[in-house]
Amino acid sequence: MWDFPFFPDQASTVAPEVDAVYFVLIGLAGFFMLIIAGAALFFLIRYRKGSDADRSNPVTNNWKLEAFWIGVPFLMAMGVFFWGAQKYFEIQEIPDDAVEVFVLGKQWMWKVQHPQGKREIDELHVPVNRPVMLRLASQDVIHSFFVPEFRIKQDVVPGRYTTVWFEATKPGRYRLMCAEYCGTGHSRMRGEVVVMSQADYAAWLEGGETEETLAQRGEKIFNRAGCSGCHATDSASRAPMLTGLYGQRVQLESGETVVADEAYLRDSILLPQKHIVAGYEAIMPSYQGQLSEAEVFALVEYIKSLGRESEP
C-alpha cells in the first residue's frame, strides 16, 4: 500500500496499529516544527535590526495565550502517550493459542528449534494467520530479534528468556535482522522469516527425515547429563519428581512460592541455588557452561511434556 521503497510492507496484525501511532507522532512533530520554525523566521525578519516594525508597548504577559500553548500540547502529548501505552500492552499480551518456537541468538546466527522437531539456522518458518510466540535466549551477548515488516523488535538477553509474538498476515519471505550491535559479525547476523499457508506449514513440519521432537531430544539429554540419576521418575527421595511440575506452584525453602514456568525451569537447571525446593537439600549442581541454551530449551520442553502426560 505504501509506494515509498524504504517503507517496509505491513505484514503482521500489529503493523497497521504501530504505524498509526508512528505517523501521528511524526505528524504532530512536523506540525509543531512548522509553527515554531515559521514563527522564529517571521520574527527574525520582522524585528531585524533597522526594520521599521512597531516596538512601542511590547506585550509582557498574556495568561490566556500561555495557558493555551501549555495546555493544548500537554493534552496532545498525554493522548499519544496513553494511546501508545495501550497499544504496547495489547501487543505484550500473548494469545493462548500461539504456536511456540524456541529461538537462540548467538554470535552470529539465529538457531531455531520447533517443538515438533525441526531445526533451522537463520530461517524461521511460520504459518500465516496464526499467532506465533517466540521464546528467545542468547548464548553470549545481547542480540535483538527484529522483523521490520512485522513491526516487532525484542532484545535477546543472556541469562534469561524473553518472549515476543506476532501473527503474520501475508505469505512471503521477510527480513530478519539482529538490531543490537553484538560484535564483529553483527551485520551478517541476518536471516529470513518464511510465512507459509497453514497447509504448507503443516507439510513443512512433517517433511524431511523424521526427526525426533524437541521433548524427545530433551529426554536424551536428561539421561546423558545425569539428571535422571537424581530425578528418577519412580523415587522422590533425593530430588523432587518432575512429572506434572510444569505450571504448578512450587513451595520454596525460603517460604516463597513460585510458578514453575519456563523461566523457573531454566533457572533450576542453570542456577539451582536460586530457588531451593522446600524439603530438599541444595545438592543439585549447576549446569551453567555444561549445557548450551539450545540443550536447556530441549530439557525445558521435555519437563513440560512430562506435565502433559500426567494430565487426565
Ligand code: HEC
Ligand atoms: C545431584 C542430584 C541432582 C542432579 C544430578 C540434578 N538435580 Fe535437579 N534437583 C536436585 C534437587 C535435590 C532439587 C531440589 C532442591 C533444589 O531446588 O535445588 C532439584 C531441583 C530441580 C528442579 C526444580 C524442581 C521443582 O520441583 O521445582 C528442576 C526443574 C531440576 N532439578 C531439573 C534438573 C535437570 C534438568 C537436571 C539435569 C540437567 C538435574 N535437575 C540434575 C537434584 C539434582
Ligand SMILES: [Cu+2]
Ligand atoms: Cu546479534
